[in-house]
Amino acid sequence: MIGVSVQGVNKRFGGIQVLKDVSFTANEGEFVTIVGPSGCGKTTLLRIIDGLEKADSGDVRIDGRPVSGPARECAFVFQADSLMPWRTVWDNCKLGLELRNIDVKANRGRIQELLNLVGLRGFEKHYPRQLSGGMRQRVNLARALVVDPDVLLMDEPFAALDAQTREIMQKELLRIWADQRKTVVFITHQLDEAVYLADQVLVMGRKPGVIADEITVPFERPRELSIKRTEEFGKLVERIWGTIEGVIRETGGI
Numbered sequence: 001m002i003g004v005s006v007q008g009v010n011k012r013f014g015g016i017q018v019l020k021d022v023s024f025t026a027n028e029g030e031f032v033t034i035v036g037p038s039g040c041g042k043t044t045l046l047r048i049i050d051g052l053e054k055a056d057s058g059d060v061r062i063d064g065r066p067v068s069g070p071a072r073e074c075a076f077v078f079q080a081d082s083l084m085p086w087r088t089v090w091d092n093c094k095l096g097l098e099l100r101n102i103d104v105k106a107n108r109g110r111i112q113e114l115l116n117l118v119g120l121r122g123f124e125k126h127y128p129r130q131l132s133g134g135m136r137q138r139v140n141l142a143r144a145l146v147v148d149p150d151v152l153l154m155d156e157p158f159a160a161l162d163a164q165t166r167e168i169m170q171k172e173l174l175r176i177w178a179d180q181r182k183t184v185v186f187i188t189h190q191l192d193e194a195v196y197l198a199d200q201v202l203v204m205g206r207k208p209g210v211i212a213d214e215i216t217v218p219f220e221r222p223r224e225l226s227i228k229r230t231e232e233f234g235k236l237v238e239r240i241w242g243t244i245e246g247v248i249r250e251t252g253g254i
């Protein structure tokens, strides 16, 4: 089954073509990462998949159904810390259900299971200010998963984290993904993150945003962080960097 299908998507803002003929598919349960220089249209593409933005032309489907408005099958995880500071960890998680009018009481078990899964058992009554950045992103993830989406859309979720926490979160995310088996589309600027997480890496060009390269990542799962230091891994990162460098050169700097 195909989880996310994007075919021939074009998008203009004013006179500027941001996305041009963008096509890719993510099979159900597949992990796709998107990299590309700033302003190439990554967030726009994710918003189109989520139905928050409308494509000018092209076809976008989730689980085979055309997207025609905010997609209930998708959950978004943003870079910015989008937790409500006046709500506890538990109440922030519950918000995902409330926003979709899903019965909270009937899902108490699920909230607890997910908080356990993301490693926050015992922190249910804490407020966001009492948590580290990594822990706050774990709450964000639990909140996204609580509605049991088919597709998880993640826009640079770990960008604000320090290098060590980020690595831990990458490994954790793969563990959680293996448990939940969602289709994931994940944007990042960090090339090693893109390769480490993905089944498939999409490299975007800019002005207009096109898919400049598509890479199938061959490493077996589960993956140890140490694969990042292998030659094969380094070669994939180098290939992506080569493409992005070319795009930046052609389109006039960062």
Ligand SMILES: Nc1ncnc2c1ncn2[C@@H]1O[C@H](COP(=O)(O)OP(=O)(O)OP(=O)(O)O)[C@@H](O)[C@H]1O
Binding pocket: 013, 014, 018, 036, 037, 038, 039, 040, 041, 042, 043, 044, 045
């Ligand atoms: N609502 C909007 N109205 C007008 N222009 C927009 C809008 N949203 C995005 N753009 C423009 O579209 C282009 C792509 O933006 P987008 O945010 O998708 O890029 P991005 O690849 O996510 O960049 P970054 O890596 O910096 O997050 C940019 O030139 C941006 O100015």
Ligand SMILES: [Mg+2]
Binding pocket: 042, 043, 044, 155
């Ligand atoms: Mg963006």
